[in-house]
Amino acid sequence: MPRAVYLLGAAIFAQGTSELMLAGLLPEIAGELHVTIPAAGLLISAFAVGMLVGAPILAVTTLRWSRRAAMLAFLAIFALTHVAGALTSSYGVLLATRVAGAFVYAGFWAVASVTAVELAGPAARAKAMSILAGGLTVATSIGLPAGTLLGQHLGWRSAFWAVAILSVLAIAGVLATIPGGHAESAPELRAELKNMAKPQLWLAYSTTALSTGAILVIFSYLAPLLTQTTGLSAGWVPVVLALYGLGALIGITISGRTADDRPFGTLAVGLIGLILAAIVLALTTSTPWLAIPAIIGIGTFGFATNPAVNSRVFSIAGDAPTLAAAFNISAFNVGITVGPWLGGLSLNAGTGYPAVGWIGAALAILALTTIPLARRAAARTTQPTYEAATSITGA
Structure with missing residues (x-):
């Protein structure tokens, strides 16, 4: 590198x-x-x-x-x-x-x-x-x-x-x-704008926004969740956040080495792990020895999706990646904005901090449903190329 x-x-x-x-x-x-x-x-x-x-x-x-x-x-x-x-x-x-x-x-x-x-x-x-x-x-x-x-x-x-x-x-x-x-x-602006008409890109952006929202709805409220529901002292909050960050670094490092060859598989594993970790957190917020590993898992699996969604955008964009990459940054920030907003709405309604785990799991499930759609779209895109090649070779 x-x-x-x-x-x-x-x-x-x-x-x-x-x-x-x-x-x-x-x-x-x-x-x-x-x-x-x-x-x-x-x-x-x-x-x-x-x-x-x-x-x-x-x-x-x-x-x-x-x-x-x-x-x-x-x-x-x-x-x-x-x-x-x-x-x-x-x-x-x-x-x-x-x-x-x-x-x-x-x-x-x-x-x-x-x-x-x-x-x-x-x-x-x-x-x-x-x-x-x-x-x-x-x-x-x-x-x-x-x-x-x-x-x-x-x-x-x-x-x-x-x-x-x-x-x-x-x-x-x-x-x-x-x-x-x-x-x-x-780069040519016309080619960049033409590229943005690809439905696959917008499907990838939806995966980016949903998976990011699933992480941020939980991360944004970790400090009060830990002190008010899990029962930890304020001094433990930086420690748990550091462990969350360590998990995130491990997840993003491992997935960075698998996402080039297996983007959909990497994304699926990350999202399924994120769903399970979010559900465990929602069920065990008052039990520190279960809630803390769940938080680490959210960091690990949540950030494991990052290289896969980014790589997917560049794969679709081809020779006109600049604007496509820019909109993916915006998609991340849609998730950063919407996730905490949904969590705030829930907390204001009196649901309690376990609700942010359930919302995170729901958003991750929605992100997971985009994977088979993206896989089918990718197959349709590569099929004409395959057919053209076989007609030329006579295979």
Whole structure:
């Protein structure tokens, strides 16, 4: 695997830490900016909205740029938004920097995905995507608790400065490892738009959104679930989150090595495991020795689906992957937005925290139903090629 792919994963770690760290800094931000906790929580929602719209818009507007130039521009703007966020005393300005930072982060994800897959080659695109997404997994297990600890001891602004510094280091890494100039054949907008008419792509996007929503409806409420229902002290929450992150890293690493050859099988195993783990959590939330392994299983099997869904999109997209990859980033963020929203609706209705496990299992079951549809669609796509080949050879 080219060194540049690992560098891109490290850049995702830097930016993904920013995406996640606010979950542990809301009380400090709310207190200093004199806003309520729910208002501070909107900073997290604003980031998700910025990513949702940023990927396709920036994929189109930078289509004719060299990928190196696009990633450098995105990282520079991302770093500047965090410098501005660290310096401001205005909630409105901080909210705007979150949207702007997420907007270019989504663009970086889209361009980095295409770059990583091209550098790795068609036979290893799932492995390349597992390394790229592994950066976000490490951000979950290391970046989130580190950012929280930094913010709690040195103030929340220090976490923003740390992300800005990491982003500058990522710029240096891109300059050192990513080749400059345009690809041999620059992407054409017409080909990219024509590609988006493929029903298989939208089926893949639905798998992405549903599987991501299944994970996030549970992950978003893990801290209160553990303290209020499972009965653990607050000190155990970072430990369980770290174990969840470790499971996620194991799952995404293993599936990155199987998804290229067996994408549908890898996806099915991941989703079935996620369904079972979510059901176990829903049934055993008040029993720590069963609930904690279930949470680790959700991280392991949930993240195991990531390389498969990413690889599937690139397989369908063929020679016009940029916009297709961008919409897949948006599909991830649909799941990130809708999953916690459904969990919130359920909790507000008084169902209790076991309900998030049942909702996660239901979303994963819906994602599982897309696999036979995708398999049949793939078979229909390859059949004409086979028939044409046999007619030429006379077989």
